[in-house]
Structures are given as C-alpha cells and as structure tokens.
Amino acid sequence: MDNLALCDANNFPLTPITFLKRAAECYPYRTSIIYGQTRFTWPQTYYRCCRLTASLLSLNIRKNDVVSVLAPNIPAMYEMHFAVPMAGAVLNPLNTRLDAKSITTILRHAQPKIFCIDRSFETLSQEILHLLSFDDSKLNMLVIFIDETDFPKTISSSELNYESLIRRGEPTSSMVAHMFRVQNEHDPISLNYTSGTTADPKGVVISHRGAYLSSLGAIMGWEMGTCPVYLWTLPMFHCNGWTFTWSVAARGGTNVCIRHPLDLLNRSGPVEMLTGGSSPPSALVKKVQRLGFHVIHAYGLTEATGPALFCEWQDEWNRLPENQQLKLKARQGVGMLTLAETDVKNTQTQESVPRDGKTMGEIVIKGSSVMKGYLKDPKATLEAFKYGWLNTGDIGVIHPDGHIEIKDRSKDIIISGGENISSVEVENVLYKHHKVKEAAVVAMPHPVWGETPCAFVVLEKGETNQGVREDSLVTSERDLIEYCRENMPRYMCPRKVVFLDELPKNGNGKFLKPVLRNIANGLVVSDENTISSKIVQQHKEKRRVNSLTSRL
Template structure:
C-alpha cells in the first residue's frame, strides 16, 4: 500500500464555489434568487457571477486581495459570495449597523481594495473613507442600487467616490470568464470581523476547504432537501449566513432575499413564496411567536427554522413550535464558519410532553458529522469535566471547518488555537451523561456574586417564562458587598399588563436559588441588539455600571 500516494486526479482543492457550476447544470431553469419583482434562475446567477468576477479582474483585483461588501440581504450580496472568490479574491462582508469609525478601522485593517456599497449605506461608506489617514490609499467604491428604495443620485459630497454601479460592473464582464480556482484548498476565501466594540477588531479568516466542509455539513445535519425555498432572515454579513449562500447552490434552492424584516414581513413572504427553511437567532423566534397578527393561528405548512447565536429559552422554543415552526437548534461561532454542534433529535423524545421536548431542545447538542470532537474542559487542568449536566467548563472544538486564524493577530490566534489541538471558544458549558452539550454563558457574561458563579442564561430562561416578558437580558451590577449582583433588563409584551420590579423578583425567587435572583429589574421598551438579533450585553453592562453599587439585601 505504501506506493499509493495522492495524485492530481484525487487532489483537486475543495471549494464551495464549484456548487454554483453544478447548480447551473442541474437546476439551470429553476429560480435561484428572488427579491421583490426581481427573479433569476440558476443559469442566470451563474452567468452574472462569472461576469462580475471578470470585471473584478479587469479592475485589478488579484488573488489575495480583499474585496468588501457593505449591504443587507440583496441579490448582489448573494452573488458576491461567489463572484469575489471566483476572481481569486477574499470576500469581506461588513455589518451594516457599525458606525463609520469601525467600518474605517476594518477597511484599513484588511487593506480592502474595493467596497461594494448598498444605496442606503453610501453616506456611511463615504464617512468611513474620510477617516483614512492621508497617506493611506482608500478603496474604490461600487454602488449597489435597489428597486425597493428611491434611486436618488448620490449627493455631490459622495458622488465622486463611486466608480460605477453594481449592474454596470456586471454588464461589462465576460460571461465566458475562466474563474480562478484556488491553488490550494487552504487558500483564504472569506474574512469576517467579530468585534464591533473595540479599536482592534478580530478578523476571522476561513479557507476554501473549511467552507466546503461546513456548507455540506450544515445541509446534512439540518436534513435540507433538494430545491428548498430559503428565506434570508439571517444577515449574510454574519458569518456568511452560516454558510447557506453556498449550501443553497449545492441543493438548487430558491433564495428569497429581503432588505429588512419584521414579523409581518416574514409571515407575508412565507405565504407568498412557500418558504420551507429559514434561520435566525432566538430573538427572531421570540418576535415570530409574539407577532400580534399571527400568534393566534398556525402556519399553513410547517416552516423549518434553525436557531443559534445565543442559548434559546425553552419557553420561546415552545411558543415558536406552537405557531407551526419546526425548530432545530445548533451552536457555532464565526470561527467555525457555521453550525458545528446541533441538538440531534432522538425518536423517543417525541413521546415526551411539549415542555420536556422544549427543555431538551434548548440544549446545544452533539457534534455535527463534519466536526471531529467537541468537549467541555476544566479551565485549570484542561481535563474533561464530569458529564453530569452540572459541572461547568470551557467548550473546546476541533475539526476541518475551524478558522485558519485571526488576520494579523498571531497572539490572539495562538491563545485560542493551542498546541494541544483544540480551539478554545470562550463559552462556558456543561456536558450531560448522554453526551449532549449545553451552553451556560460566555465566559465574560458569567456573573460572580459573593464568590459564586451564576449563569445569566439560566436567569434569563426563568424571566422568559413570565407571561408579561417579551425580552430579557441579565448582567452583573457592581455591589460593594457581593462584588456584583444580577441586574435584569426587561421589555414587556405590547398587550401585557404592567409588571412591577417586585413582582418580577418574586417570580424569579420562586424558581431560582436566592443568589441567582435579580436584585434589580430595569424596564426598557427596546433592548440594544446586534444586527443578528443578539442582545448587546456589553452595552447593558455599561448601563448597570453607571447605576453604581446595588442596594442588595446583605443576608
């Protein structure tokens, strides 16, 4: 056997870009992308991506260059997930909710050569470029127009910054362009930034191989059939939409794009297009189950929804499934490119009461088939914690879709990707006897009160079970005696009666150990969120800090 070695015939670099070629061959006349009155087939999407890649090359974009995008879920955003790497370049999608300062920092950090900018983000982009130091060359801007908004001509202050329009760039390209295949499957393909709160954002770099693995892995784990109708409720700029831009091409799905969404918009598009699949953070589930127009009746057909991004309260899962959504729950990070742990459902659980099924589904679960290993380890010894569902530790991962590392940050890379072969996530979790993982908190979100570590997620789960609570987040508030105590930020349902701080505290006291009960409850109409619906706890921690020491019961 020793003479049998890898050969060119079996060593072609893995890349998800090839999914598009196959989609054009197999599903050529089937719908690929739908947005308002715009619709393309897979043949058309393939052609447009080749043209766009050709134009990028004509503009001087070469292998290894970074091309950025500042746009919501539009057809252009979908096409750029293929066209940019087809030109040999690295795709960098930027959160549209960032301020100009942070956008400017990102563009400078990654040395972006060109930025595609949505019509409504043009002032943000121009302001970001104005913050560049005089000696640093600014990237070229391409304007993405949109039939949904007023197509006004850019103001004189910003018009000079735009080289062309997106459609103009597409039209000039060669549809016979021979796209640039990676020389190595380890070549970088995408760059995603995970920090929008500091001056030193972390740029996560993924290669063709890793994205190929996670894209197919996600389809298998979620049991996605051929030609699904996928609603883009998850921003594509967030970890590349958990790899589903490429995954939908692999199965010939229909991508229903939308600029922004609320409960009514999602339900309307589900009915109009016959949506079968969608993704979203738990806050999206909460929004759907509380939508005043639809929470009294069920969907005509079940819609599969994959949730991740934050531990979902069991009560929210229960309400969402009662409306007609078939919820799957998973766990992943920007550093893994998508979902790598999922709550794989066991047939015997179907006979359990709904509340027990929801409790089980709230766990993150077991590794997907594409991951090698998942574990929870003690922070000091590095050994696996007891599988008792109680002993906390740090979640660690290893597998083919873990990132290459952080751009220009070898220290940060080595800190989380250690020589022992594990990627350290920074998430706190427990492992159950059946091998299922449950995330308890981010390490930075654990509240230490009187020497006791308490999970903000567990407190939030109880708060969500209160009939008047719409959303909840718990952070630590400084306390002279205890160090810090739980502080709950709560928004109430529109049609709910007014709840009081004392009532919320007593409700929690009946369900939690005394030290875990919030000592302060702050009512707010709207909690600060990221673009993907995660509540921004760092912002709430600052609010709690500004409130000063809590006057907690010293007993």
C-alpha cells in the same frame, strides 16, 4: 502503497465555489434567486458570477486581494459570495448595522482593493469615504455602487456600477476553467469581522476548505434536502449567512432575497426554522411552533466559519410531552458532523467536564472548518488556539446524552461567593414570568459575596402602557425577586431588578452586556427590596420618549 501519486482526477481542492458550477449543471431549470420581480435560474446565476469574476480580473483583482461589500440580502450580495473567490480574491462582507466609524476601522484594517456599496447606504458610505479621506494609510480602493437590477440609477461617468461590471465581463473558457479550481484549499475565501463589543473588531480569516466543510455540516445538521426554498432573514454578512449562502447552491435550492425581513410567510407547507446563539426562551419557541414553524436550535461563531453545534432532532423525541421537547430544544446540541472534535473543558485544568448536565466548562472545538486565524493579530490568534483547540469563550455543560447546552459567555458568568452563576439560566427563569418580555442579567458588586446578579427587564407592552403607576413597578420588582426565589436557588436570585423600555443591543441584536455592567457597577445593594430611585426616574423619562415615538 504510498507510491500512488495524486493527480488531477483524484485530488481536487475543496471549495464551496464548485457548488455553483454543479448547480448550473445539475439543477438547470431550478430558480436560484427570487428577489422582488427578479427571478434567476442556476445557469443564470452561474453566468452572472462568471462575468463578474471576469470583470474583477480585468480590474486587476488578484489572489488574496480583499473585496469589501456593504449590502443587505440582495442578489449582488449572494453572487459576490461566489464571484469574488472565483477571482482568487477574499470576500469581506460588512455588518450593515455598524456606524461609519466602525466600518472605517474595519476598512483600514482589511485594506480592500474594491468596496461595493448598495445604493441604500449612500449616505453612510459618503460619511465613511469622508472619514477615510483623512487617513494616512492611503487606502487605494475602487468604489462600486450596487443599484437595483431592474432600475439602475443614472450614474456619473466616474462611478462604477455593479450591473455594468456584470454586463461587460467577458469570461473566456480557459478563464472559466481556472475559476473553479483554487490553488490551495487552505487559501482564504472570506474575511469576517467579529462584532467587537469591547475592543476593535477582529478579522476572522476563513479558508475554502473550512467553508466547504462547514456548508456540508450545516446541510446535514439541519437535514436540508434537495431543492429547498431558503428565506434569507439571517444577514448574509453574518458569517456568510452561517455558510448557507454556499449550502443553498450545494442543494440546488432557491434563495428568497429580501431587503428587510418582512411578513413574507403566507405559506402552505411547513416551515423549518433554524435559530442560533443562546437558546430562545421556551415560551417563545412554544408560540412560534404553534404558528406552524418547526424550530431547530444551533450554535456557532464566526471563528468556527459559522455553525458548530446542531440540536439534531431525533424521531422518538416527537413522542415526548411538549414541555420535555422544549427542554431538549433549548440545548445547542451535538458537534456538527464535519468538525473533528467538540468538548467542554474546565478552564483551569483543561480536563473534560463530567457529562452530568451540571458542571460548567468552556466549549472548545477542533476541525478543518475552524478559521485560519485573525488577520494581523498573532496574539489574539494564539490566545484563541491555546491548548490545540478553538476556545469559544462560551460556557456550557454536557448532558448525559452528549448534547451541549450553553450557560453563558465566559465573561458574563457571575461569581457570587465562589459559586458560578450562569446569567443565561437566571434569564431563562425570568423569561418564564408572563409579564417579562426581555431580560438580561449581569454582575453587580456585593460587599459580602463579591458579585451578585442584577436583572434588567423589559415588561410586556400591555404591562407598561396601561397606565402602570410607579408603585406597581416597585411591586413588580418585589414580585420578580419573590418569583425568582421560588424558582431557583437563593444564591442565584437577582438582588436588583431594573426596568427599562428597551435593552441596549449591538449590531447583531445581542444585548450589550458591557453597557449593562457599567450601569450595574454604579448600583449599591443597600436594602434588597428598594429600587434605586435614580433608575426609576431614568425609566420614567425613557418611557415617555418611547410613548411619544410610538404615537408618531
């Protein structure tokens, strides 16, 4: 039975770039991209990509060469998700919220042969190129600017332009035949840098096989049917838009590209909304649902090629009372179908935790859509793959029905008197308070318990702008601590509440907990009900600046 050889007919390397060819063939009249006044059909997107690939090949781009791109959610960004790997190269989408220094660090590490820059980032890119000019690494990199499709800027003869590459690309039919058959499905397709809040960002290498499986897993986890309309609010640079860049092509859908997520939602039909990361507070989900959105929760990480868990919604749950539904929605869900295994393990013993919805452990996953590893970082790769699993660093529980709920990042767990306290759980209680707009909880030192929770809170606008006096803030801290004592076990209650006008966030909009921990480390638990005057002072000054800004 083993003597049946594999051949061209029955062994085709798995790659999501085949979705583009299929979309052009199977959905020839469907709109692929809507962007301002621009409309493309799938055959148009297909031809544009083939032409771009031909141009990249003529620029001497070869297998495993890196092509970096700094652009918002525009057609070019979408097309490069196909055209770059169709040339055998590796796409490196850069986080547009990073500063010049961080991007320079990434470029030095990734060593791209081409760097595509959207014209809106011209100033930033000049800064980057200036910083790179002092570099000894002799990064030999072609710079290509992306102008609006309809309004190409007059360019100097020395400048290469994205649209001109598409215009002058001349794909032959034998070239096209090669574009969609990758040599090996384990070859890299994309290089995505982690946000790196504490150290230099790590370069996650993703394979064609992984991207293919992840795209299919995302389609099924979210039940994305034929020909959906997909509004790009999630940045495509973020894990390749959670692999939905490829999933939308797979389903012959329409990509609605916008530079900035605007109020584009004058819609008639129902809107399916997918949220990721730690769960949004149920009060927020409630509000959003009442606006006509159906919210489904997912969880993923760059190292998993995007999505990993989906809160697969079951029909009967619609018959439950709203509050119970919101509880179910707060869970990240079950392992995506295309993953081989998902588990929550005790970090000490590596045993699976009991499925009691209480015992915390690290979420671990296994499967062919997990990254190949970190670029040029064997130590970090080994660490991530310890024990034969991808160790996500996220702490969660498994409920009796198999759904996983994230409790915290492992480094955000607060250990107080030997008890693990999930900062997310404390935050969730705070979010339920009607005056709380944002809350982040971190550890602060405690003379007896080692650590104790400290809460950083942003109050709802109305609460801070209507001439609130200082003592009412003090009252608010008392209130909040009192409120916490009523709503959670005593040992979990924050012993400090610090009010800020805004919380520090990283490029992906996540709270910068290391910054908050730094502040919390300087705080002392003296009298539990007195707030440090230093903080109040800071707060007052900050508020003033903010009020000023908001008036301008």
